[in-house]
Amino acid sequence: MLHRSRIMLIAVLSSAMLMAAGCTLRQSSPPLYADLGGESGISAVVENLMYRIADDSHIVGFFANTNIDLFVASLEQQLCDISDGPCDYQGPPMDRAHQHMGLDNSHFNRLVEHLDAAMIDEGLSLQTRNRLYARLTPLHGEIMRLQ
């Protein structure tokens, strides 16, 4: 009796883990770019994000020597590319772009919170936000590689 329930539970746990792995591998049918609202949607999110960064004394310093117009255009292009939109990211690789900035996880987390708040502000659903995060998380390793 006990052993049966133990085996059942292990089966449930492992199948849930497999399902998770399977679902992340499979590409969902509606393109993410469209769910983000296309060019105008991405542009609105990035603008909203920039205002939040400007108001955050913990991270605004990292943008002191940044050409904001170029940065905004590059970020929009990257989000368009990563969400399967009609763009090809032309900016620098993430490790080089953040080289020796002295970033740690606390800075990264703050940016993620601002991005999430910006996307909520612009009316993006939880599903759309999570789908974008699934594609953005691999960038963390690249951004932190040359700190």
Add this chain to the structure above:
Amino acid sequence: MRVTRLPRYTLWRCVCATLLTALSLNVSAGSRLLGTGGVSQIEGAAGGGLSPWAVLAGTASSGEVGLTTVGTRAWLNDYRLSVGGVGLNLHDRLELSLARQRLDLTTLGGKLEQNIAGGKLRLFGDLLYHPWGIWSLGLQHKWLEEGDLARAIGASDTRGTDIYLSGSKLWFSAIAGRNLVTNLTLRHSAANQGGLLGYGGDQKDSASLLVEGAVGLFITPSWIIGTEYRQKPDNLSFAAEDDWQSLYSAYFFTKQVSVTAAWLELGSIAGLNDQRGGYLSLQLAF
């Protein structure tokens, strides 16, 4: 009567005051995202309810320090478990915790009390960002207040140390666009019923390697539901010991306040079968 009730009211007043303070002042929470510190498990470590996870308490990240406090109660058929604990997170690298458990034997009469000092070191990774998730090594040193009952039923020791290795990972957009958390913990332990019935016994005196697992789905960024499983040794011939299971739901009101409700299936405990019941836990983080 009045004298015995007074401390209880004072305690609740303190809890309410702390709760209000935490809710009103958005006190310096860490920068890690909501829910990424899990909740406090019954031995004081960050995790689910039953099992420690690889995540460290609260939301402190690099260069930040976090403090968590927890109060937990579980109502089983023949027992009532109460836990109070504190956890300290240093830079999302090291977690130190202290917990005190009291098991009231509501049917048999009497109580068992145990203290647990815990440490958990994050080896590498991150729950959200690392492809392999987060991996941590932890230990829990536990000692019973009075070991007479444990010794009487055949336990060889009244104190012991559990060592565990945990891995946790969050899978973004895993099920219906929701994020899924999975945790696997391997524990080396000789504890009988988590240590409340002592350590080792006449049937098996040495520590066993035990598997604990958990899954949880974030229905919203603030609300997770899931299930946990904790394998247990069976060291005492006096009474068989079963594995523990739970279904849980945790709600993170803010980074400072979370409430966990669960249904526990703990099997046979000290000869009384089918111990199941509700579980409620309040965690405050600073």
